[in-house]
Amino acid sequence: MKVAVIGIGCTKFGEHWDKNIQDLLSASQLEAIEDAKISPNDIDAIFSGNMCGGIFSGQQHIGAIAAEILNLNVASSVVEAACASGGVAIRSGLQAILSGLAEVVLVNGVEKMTDTKTPQATTGLMLAASEELELFQGATFPALNAMIAKKYMNDYGLTREQLAMVSVKNHKHATLNPLAQFKKEITIENVINSTMVSDPLTLLDCAPISDGSASLILCSEKFAKKINKPAIYIVGSGQASDSLALQNRKSLTEMKATQIAAKTAYKIANVTPDDIDVTELHDGFSIVEILSLEDLGYFKKGEAGKATAEGKTFLDGEKPINPSGGLKGKGHPVGATGVSQAVEIVKQLRGECKSNQVKNAKTGLTHNIGGCGTTAVVHIFKKEK
Amino acid sequence: MKVAVIGIGCTKFGEHWDKNIQDLLSASQLEAIEDAKISPNDIDAIFSGNMCGGIFSGQQHIGAIAAEILNLNVASSVVEAACASGGVAIRSGLQAILSGLAEVVLVNGVEKMTDTKTPQATTGLMLAASEELELFQGATFPALNAMIAKKYMNDYGLTREQLAMVSVKNHKHATLNPLAQFKKEITIENVINSTMVSDPLTLLDCAPISDGSASLILCSEKFAKKINKPAIYIVGSGQASDSLALQNRKSLTEMKATQIAAKTAYKIANVTPDDIDVTELHDGFSIVEILSLEDLGYFKKGEAGKATAEGKTFLDGEKPINPSGGLKGKGHPVGATGVSQAVEIVKQLRGECKSNQVKNAKTGLTHNIGGCGTTAVVHIFKKEK
Numbered sequence: 001m002k003v004a005v006i007g008i009g010c011t012k013f014g015e016h017w018d019k020n021i022q023d024l025l026s027a028s029q030l031e032a033i034e035d036a037k038i039s040p041n042d043i044d045a046i047f048s049g050n051m052c053g054g055i056f057s058g059q060q061h062i063g064a065i066a067a068e069i070l071n072l073n074v075a076s077s078v079v080e081a082a083c084a085s086g087g088v089a090i091r092s093g094l095q096a097i098l099s100g101l102a103e104v105v106l107v108n109g110v111e112k113m114t115d116t117k118t119p120q121a122t123t124g125l126m127l128a129a130s131e132e133l134e135l136f137q138g139a140t141f142p143a144l145n146a147m148i149a150k151k152y153m154n155d156y157g158l159t160r161e162q163l164a165m166v167s168v169k170n171h172k173h174a175t176l177n178p179l180a181q182f183k184k185e186i187t188i189e190n191v192i193n194s195t196m197v198s199d200p201l202t203l204l205d206c207a208p209i210s211d212g213s214a215s216l217i218l219c220s221e222k223f224a225k226k227i228n229k230p231a232i233y234i235v236g237s238g239q240a241s242d243s244l245a246l247q248n249r250k251s252l253t254e255m256k257a258t259q260i261a262a263k264t265a266y267k268i269a270n271v272t273p274d275d276i277d278v279t280e281l282h283d284g285f286s287i288v289e290i291l292s293l294e295d296l297g298y299f300k301k302g303e304a305g306k307a308t309a310e311g312k313t314f315l316d317g318e319k320p321i322n323p324s325g326g327l328k329g330k331g332h333p334v335g336a337t338g339v340s341q342a343v344e345i346v347k348q349l350r351g352e353c354k355s356n357q358v359k360n361a362k363t364g365l366t367h368n369i370g371g372c373g374t375t376a377v378v379h380i381f382k383k384e385k
Numbered sequence: 386m387k388v389a390v391i392g393i394g395c396t397k398f399g400e401h402w403d404k405n406i407q408d409l410l411s412a413s414q415l416e417a418i419e420d421a422k423i424s425p426n427d428i429d430a431i432f433s434g435n436m437c438g439g440i441f442s443g444q445q446h447i448g449a450i451a452a453e454i455l456n457l458n459v460a461s462s463v464v465e466a467a468c469a470s471g472g473v474a475i476r477s478g479l480q481a482i483l484s485g486l487a488e489v490v491l492v493n494g495v496e497k498m499t500d501t502k503t504p505q506a507t508t509g510l511m512l513a514a515s516e517e518l519e520l521f522q523g524a525t526f527p528a529l530n531a532m533i534a535k536k537y538m539n540d541y542g543l544t545r546e547q548l549a550m551v552s553v554k555n556h557k558h559a560t561l562n563p564l565a566q567f568k569k570e571i572t573i574e575n576v577i578n579s580t581m582v583s584d585p586l587t588l589l590d591c592a593p594i595s596d597g598s599a600s601l602i603l604c605s606e607k608f609a610k611k612i613n614k615p616a617i618y619i620v621g622s623g624q625a626s627d628s629l630a631l632q633n634r635k636s637l638t639e640m641k642a643t644q645i646a647a648k649t650a651y652k653i654a655n656v657t658p659d660d661i662d663v664t665e666l667h668d669g670f671s672i673v674e675i676l677s678l679e680d681l682g683y684f685k686k687g688e689a690g691k692a693t694a695e696g697k698t699f700l701d702g703e704k705p706i707n708p709s710g711g712l713k714g715k716g717h718p719v720g721a722t723g724v725s726q727a728v729e730i731v732k733q734l735r736g737e738c739k740s741n742q743v744k745n746a747k748t749g750l751t752h753n754i755g756g757c758g759t760t761a762v763v764h765i766f767k768k769e770k
Contacts, residue, residue, distance in 0.1 A: 075624035077465065078465040079465075371446055
């Protein structure tokens with residue numbers, strides 16, 4: 001598999017009270033087109049990841065909006081897989097190009113969460129869980145992830161301090177990313193003493209509510225060579241599903257969908273976990289980063305907490321994770337997240353990051369999940385030699 | 386382009402008060418798998434068209450449900466382009482197969498509209514229009530389509546009786562389709578005298594609110610040959626977009642997205658409008674069938690009403706349109722519609738229809754739109770020689 005990324009664009013993540021979905025999409029789309037140095041007319045198809053446009057903003061059919069902004073009549077649709085919508089949109093773009101039906105594809109991820117029409121954004125997000133077995137029973141995602149955390153702490157001896165270190169690291173990285181929502185260092189004590197959300201998870205263990213949009217220009221290898229632009233290539237892709245309700249899983253401390261998606265992507269890309277120099281993974285809650293580090297094959301089962309506390313996943317550690325600040329520090333406009341991870345990895349591989357640049361990064365990985373690991377999408381990126 | 390359809394499944398469309406999204410999906414998925422005589426484990430990926438699961442049923446992330454029903458961990462996601470979601474899901478399936486990332490794909494379309502959580506389903510459906518320029522101003526889809534009808538009647542002399550004949554025909558066809566919601570013949574007088582919805586459109590000019598699910602098993606030509614099953618092939622695909630708000634269009638009486646999507650599909654399939662023996666098109670409102678007949682190139686501009694009144698689009702006419710009963714007679718569970726159109730065309734080309742069989746049908750076309758012609762998807766099907 002070889003599909004080029006020739007353009008990237010991303011808005012600042014945070015509270016954009018003065019912007020609607022159109023404004024956010026316009027900003028990232030135009031930035032990506034300009035970065036790619038192509039004309040909008042080169043674009044053959046558009047795929048936009050969005051989870052809750054209908055619930056949050058009273059607007060679906062966002063594919064048509066993405067095309068209209070550029071005055072294009074091309075095929076344009078929305079892809080939804082809860083918080084993995086952005087990652088799945090990238091995969092749709094890959095498939096369109098590899099199928100030969102498109103040569104240049106615009107991939108967006110967008111979400112406008114702040115002025116939601118539901119009582120709270122958390123209510124809307126629960127549409128990603130099982131309506132009958134979870135939502136209707138009063139569960140929320142912090143509560144579901146808290147159960148996972150309790151079980152993991154019990155089974156593997158993860159300490160509260162080790163868990164808190166995930167957020168400490170991601171906030172530290174976010175201070176170095178100009179597009180991040182939170183540019184403030186925090187301490188282990190800050191995390192543990194912040195407002196309790198669902199025991200043991202406090203406010204600082206949970207990714208925030210955010211607005212934002214991210215865009216990629218993907219193209220065939222042939223087109224990339226034709227325009228003679230150095231490109232980063234997507235060389236592996238994996239996507240998998242697990243049961244929607246947690247109660248139907250065999251294990252709460254492993255995310256099967258992540259394991260399968262990663263295995264598939266490694267195989268296609270012909271790399272191993274050890275080959276990955278830089279990773280953006282889905283830390284929707286601190287505990288999810290711990291599980292993901294193991295499910296991606298970076299650390300042995302039960303050892304990710306210790307590795308985090310030892311600094312191994314920091315920017316200057318042996319396995320840098322979420323140099324952007326991750327969902328916790330950079331922000332988490334749900335449909336945009338998967339695409340923004342790819343924007344960060346492309347920047348890292350181009351060597352365009354400044355204070356958060358991972359040195360000599362040649363191979364990168366993005367990991368985006370929906371629900372409690374119900375959908376997982378993994379992509380592997382390589383710098384052209 | 387050559388992708389085989391080896392399995393089809395479709396629930397009855399109508400009011401399924403005792404069934405939820407899972408039940409509907411289960412029924413059509415299992416029917417399609419049984420029809421294809423494959424094992425669920427042969428399936429590599431699933432794409433499900435759904436518009437308003439979040440709004441209507443409090444459930445998004447329906448891709449995961451579709452996979453979980455079959456105890457599969459494969460890539461599975463939702464595709465949304467308003468009422469064209471089903472047609473776009475088919476196209477996503479084609480792209481997955483043609484890309485080489487999948488060999489066998491399950492495509493679903495599903496919508497549960499009756500026990501909606503919004504005050505009326507019509508409110509939810511307006512999320513397909515422009516929130517700022519249309520929904521917020523109080524417009525509904527019947528009102529927007531009524532404006533189109535008024536303008537067309539003024540410009541081309543379409544009579545109220547000719548327009549009503551669209552619904553008369555589609556209801557007549559529906560009486561012959563066991564899966565249709567309305568098995569009742571109606572007259573021109575019934576249409577004209579039924580409850581006014583938005584002048585000139587009455588209740589019987591408008592497709593109903595429905596529940597339903599439809600499924601297809603698509604596969605590569607190689608896989609179809611391997612299992613030695615006679616298949617119907619998808620040989621052309623086109624998708625296009627137009628502006629979301631009607632006010633931004635140059636013409637109200639032509640649907641540009643349909644014209645572009647059809648032109649693309651004809652070109653890929655190497656056929657002309659004259660080659661199409663049987664068509665399922667998107668008669669969400671009677672006026673939309675009139676416009677579509679012209680935009681697909683079947684009749685000259687301004688002549689579709691006369692052709693309909695003359696019986697040319699009836700089952701035994703020269704250009705049979707909507708033998709299933711169309712959206713008006715068969716029902717319109719929005720996300721399911723595009724896939725159910727393909728189910729009908731495959732049945733027709735297989736020669737498996739009974740009283741509504743179009744004789745000697747060898748080439749068929751489906752036409753699915755979202756919004757007021759904002760998204761259009763056209764597929765062309767051929768019987769294997």
